[in-house]
Amino acid sequence: MGGFFRGRTLADIARGLRSGDESPAGLLAGALESVDPDLNAFVTLDPEGAGAAAARAGEELAAGYDRGPLHGVPVAVKDIIDVAGLPTGMGSAHFEGHVAEADALCVTMLRDAGAVIVGKTGTHEFAYGGTGDVAVNGPVRNPHDRERMSGGSSSGSGAAVAAGMVPLAIGTDTGGSVRIPAAFCGIAGFKPSYGAIPAGGVFPLAVSFDTVGVIAASAADCRIAYRALTGPAEAVPSPVDESAPHGRVAWIEPLEIDPDVERAVRALFPDAPSERIDLPGIRAVFRAVQDAEAYDVHAERVAEAPGLFQPPTLERLERAGRTPAWRYLRALRERERFAAEVAGLLDRYDILALPTLPITAPKIGETEGPLGSHVPTLVSLTCPWNVLGLPALSVPAGTVHGLPVGAQLVTRRGAESLLFDAAENLAVA
Amino acid sequence: MGGFFRGRTLADIARGLRSGDESPAGLLAGALESVDPDLNAFVTLDPEGAGAAAARAGEELAAGYDRGPLHGVPVAVKDIIDVAGLPTGMGSAHFEGHVAEADALCVTMLRDAGAVIVGKTGTHEFAYGGTGDVAVNGPVRNPHDRERMSGGSSSGSGAAVAAGMVPLAIGTDTGGSVRIPAAFCGIAGFKPSYGAIPAGGVFPLAVSFDTVGVIAASAADCRIAYRALTGPAEAVPSPVDESAPHGRVAWIEPLEIDPDVERAVRALFPDAPSERIDLPGIRAVFRAVQDAEAYDVHAERVAEAPGLFQPPTLERLERAGRTPAWRYLRALRERERFAAEVAGLLDRYDILALPTLPITAPKIGETEGPLGSHVPTLVSLTCPWNVLGLPALSVPAGTVHGLPVGAQLVTRRGAESLLFDAAENLAVA
Incomplete structure (x- = not known):
């Protein structure tokens, strides 16, 4: 439970990067060192691609080009979401050797926000289950008790964030697949309104319900990630009367x-x-x-x-x-x-x-x-x-x-x- | 095959009514006399309701109030379409004794056009079949060969028109149920674009395909009936370039x-x-x-x-x-x-x-x-x-x-x- 990112908020990390106390390369190194193979959270790591992205993020920040709160932040991506050049395995023997040609739309948005894609996290096979222990890659373990399931289907994303390997992971939620591992692993998981984050490049489970979501240590971090995936807060439509009390x-x-x-x-x-x-x-x-x-x-x-x-x-x-x-x-x-x-x-x-x-x-x-x-x-x-x-x-x-x-x-x-x-x-x- | 309306077009009938050679009551009498129980085309006749409607139509025409080409014309209605006060039997024992409270929308339109509803025609049970010989009312017989099926599911509507009992009948067509009895019985059957005639008050078979249609002796008569059920020809949208040739x-x-x-x-x-x-x-x-x-x-x-x-x-x-x-x-x-x-x-x-x-x-x-x-x-x-x-x-x-x-x-x-x-x-x- 002592991963590099335990107890660090995205806001802390962003401050550290801008004060010069942290660097994207340093954060990536912390992430890679925190990966605990026994938890089985990651199915693919991409140290080279991530290293290049971290170097670029560092150069941009040094040059004063600031992409916002995810700039230089290591992020993990569920293995049913395409990341160009990496395998998309779906947790299934059916997709052994399958390599994605292009980034999913949400991955493109993460990259545009300056995020560093560390690798792919384990998924319940084809995201069709909430336990996270049914996959060709084997079960993902719960960092709070390794004999227990992490929950799924975004099993690896939940375990990776809970164990402090990354401060943020992307998952998908068709019936609870972001919220279930978040709850079992003691972190936060957010599923926006259907369609709020584009699902292009995400392998379907049930197209009427499939939703891209985020997993992070806290609700505040989910809010930051969600804004990066949907544009400024002002762009999110809200039917709410802002003059009314919002506490009901x-x-x-x-x-x-x-x-x-x-x-x-x-x-x-x-x-x-x-x-x-x-x-x-x-x-x-x-x-x-x-x-x-x-x-x-x-x-x-x-x-x-x-x-x-x-x-x-x-x-x-x-x-x-x-x-x-x-x-x-x-x-x-x-x-x-x-x-x-x-x-x-x-x-x-x-x-x-x-x-x-x-x-x-x-x-x-x-x-x-x-x-x-x-x-x-x-x-x-x-x-x-x-x-x-x-x-x-x-x-x-x-x-x-x-x-x-x-x-x-x-x-x-x-x-x-x-x-x-x-x-x-x-x-x- | 020698029913009252054999060989008479709707245009002929309309002329006869306006010249005074014919009357709505006379046409109704001709229709009722032409009903041949052996063909089993009708499951319900409504001589009283039809008589009242014919009398009203006659008075209106005599007073110079002309509702158009169906004014005073006897029409038969398939027995899955509601006619207020008459049984809607669906050809099924499930609906024995069931009496419709209100007219279907297409029946209202027929009445507005001055038509005289003679009765209800046999249907393949629940309109779920093209043979017309499966119904609690027994098979409808083909006027061209009584050992043969009329085709369905608008079986009675086809037989009633083919035998000259009525010059026009209303049916429904989900997979061919107006066109099949028309073709087997040697008359014309028309199914408009989906939704062109409102289906309210028609018992559903398959809502994606259910279409109200008309059966008459000829295409010209179908055109007249269709216009009465959809308003003036000008109201029917046509994407066709009227300057182009239409013969292809x-x-x-x-x-x-x-x-x-x-x-x-x-x-x-x-x-x-x-x-x-x-x-x-x-x-x-x-x-x-x-x-x-x-x-x-x-x-x-x-x-x-x-x-x-x-x-x-x-x-x-x-x-x-x-x-x-x-x-x-x-x-x-x-x-x-x-x-x-x-x-x-x-x-x-x-x-x-x-x-x-x-x-x-x-x-x-x-x-x-x-x-x-x-x-x-x-x-x-x-x-x-x-x-x-x-x-x-x-x-x-x-x-x-x-x-x-x-x-x-x-x-x-x-x-x-x-x-x-x-x-x-x-x-x-």
């Missing part, structure tokens, strides 16, 4: 949850009234749509080379392929109904608060816990916001059973800044 | 067809160059989308009262319910590809011509013929235009084996008038 928080009751986790997170919102949403109903919509869209992506691979999948992934895909079309059609209609219901709630409240996960990180390889199969359990509190396309932020909320838990904040589309404001006001014990 | 006709090769049928229809277009479209590929798109949407409509009935369906309908629905969602997603994408391909063809030609059906009317109860199962065979040449939302007109093209065959004309969306113009120039032997 509702507690969304998690219906199936470890009571200790609920207590720990609920304590952060003592004044928030409780509200109910049909979270299991929305999860059923999530599942029907995700399964249909995921099988659409993989149908040929399932037919032609099923043996190249990890067995749990193949099993999930085969079931997903049998999702009936009429269920998908109904899920689309139900989604509209849920969207209207939650929009009504977001007329009365600015923030919906709930735990990110109903449990703490299970042991690697465990597939069931007290709440049943981990597959539905892990996304039960996160996937509703993908279904509705709403921005959601997971922030550290202390520990339970000695393991990190996350508090999740949700708001209206385009009102991302409310989440960061609310997170900064939270008093975590 | 392509022959679309039917890939699987009785060669005698092909010869008969091809002879009407001696100068048209042959073109190929992937008709089987478009039919596969049709099937995936129709099956998904149809099962969505009927899922609860299949689960709760399967025994109320006719056995072939239940069998089709159960198969439809297993259509995988990923196939549906791919079908939607393939539809875009086919739409672009056919749009390219319609840049070079004004009219695509092909047979309406690849065979002549089979015997009632027959489920397979030389081309295989009738289910895919009957829609093979009609459903592609539903998939693409294009207007299509079937007109009589003589006889083969002593049975009627139809020529089908297709054009661009909104260019419906081109079809009627082209049909009037056809020289049928």
Whole structure:
């Protein structure tokens, strides 16, 4: 847990770079030295490419050309996102030897912001799972307890940031894949509104929900990274009346949850009234749509080379392929109904608060816990916001059973800044 | 075949009404006297409601209030379209005793045009089939050969017009359900662009394709009825450059067809160059989308009262319910590809011509013929235009084996008038 970037904020790093106390090359060296192979967070490191980028960033800063708060900062990229010249492995034997020709759009934006791409982080195979322990590269380990899963699917991004290897990592979130590893690993994970960060060059899981997101130590760092990936704050549309108070928080009751986790997170919102949403109903919509869209992506691979999948992934895909079309059609209609219901709630409240996960990180390889199969359990509190396309932020909320838990904040589309404001006001014990 | 309206055009009828040689009440009496129960075209007759409407129409005309060419004309309505106060039976035991509370929008438009609604015509159960011999009301018989099917699903509308019981009937066309009975029965059937006639109050089969259409003795009569259902001709949008010649006709090769049928229809277009479209590929798109949407409509009935369906309908629905969602997603994408391909063809030609059906009317109860199962065979040449939302007109093209065959004309969306113009120039032997 003693990686180079532990305890350093992006603001600290930016000051150090501009005061001359730090250099991009020095930060990169710190990152590379912090990589702990036992955690299995990185699947590819690019010391040469990163070295060249760090040198260039250093020259630019020395010449007074300042690209902003990510300039010279080492960043890790999930291995389903293309970085030109590096393998994009998807955590799958299907893509062994596959090298990306061009940068994904979000990677181009990171480079334009001066970030130094350190390498690629491990992903649950094809991002199709929340445990992070199913991949041709092997499981990613949780820095808080190496026998436990990091959570996924942006497993390596979560572990790399939590262990202080990098101060920032990019992931993707289709049903919780940025927020889950952030919560299990005790850091912050942010999924913006659907479509807010362009998804070009990101391998699809379920196109209706796939969202690029960021993982960093804190909400404040997520805000900095998010601005770099979307332009100035002023460019982010906000439907919010700026003259109104922005403190109205509702507690969304998690219906199936470890009571200790609920207590720990609920304590952060003592004044928030409780509200109910049909979270299991929305999860059923999530599942029907995700399964249909995921099988659409993989149908040929399932037919032609099923043996190249990890067995749990193949099993999930085969079931997903049998999702009936009429269920998908109904899920689309139900989604509209849920969207209207939650929009009504977001007329009365600015923030919906709930735990990110109903449990703490299970042991690697465990597939069931007290709440049943981990597959539905892990996304039960996160996937509703993908279904509705709403921005959601997971922030550290202390520990339970000695393991990190996350508090999740949700708001209206385009009102991302409310989440960061609310997170900064939270008093975590 | 000697019904009251045999050989009478809507124009003739309109002249007779205005000269005083005919009256709405007299036309209605002629219609009711022509009803031949053995053909089973009507499932409900409404002599009282129709009588009142005819009396009103007569008074209006006598007072000089002229609603146009359908004023006082008896019209039949397919039994999946609501007529206030009459049963809407859908050809199914599921809707026994169900009485419509309000008129469908197209029925309101007919009444506004002065039409006299005579009654409801038999439909293939839930409009889910092209043979017209599967319904709780029993099979509709072909006036040209009572042992043969009328074709469906607007089975009774086709038989009623062909037998001269009414000069006009309303049907619906999801994959060919107006054009198929028109062609099998030797009359004209017209399906406008998707959405051109409002579908409110029509029981759904597959919402992406469901289209209200008209059946009449000739293309000229279909044009008159279509204008009454969409407003003045000027209101129909037409992307066509009116200064360009409108004669460019392509022959679309039917890939699987009785060669005698092909010869008969091809002879009407001696100068048209042959073109190929992937008709089987478009039919596969049709099937995936129709099956998904149809099962969505009927899922609860299949689960709760399967025994109320006719056995072939239940069998089709159960198969439809297993259509995988990923196939549906791919079908939607393939539809875009086919739409672009056919749009390219319609840049070079004004009219695509092909047979309406690849065979002549089979015997009632027959489920397979030389081309295989009738289910895919009957829609093979009609459903592609539903998939693409294009207007299509079937007109009589003589006889083969002593049975009627139809020529089908297709054009661009909104260019419906081109079809009627082209049909009037056809020289049928």
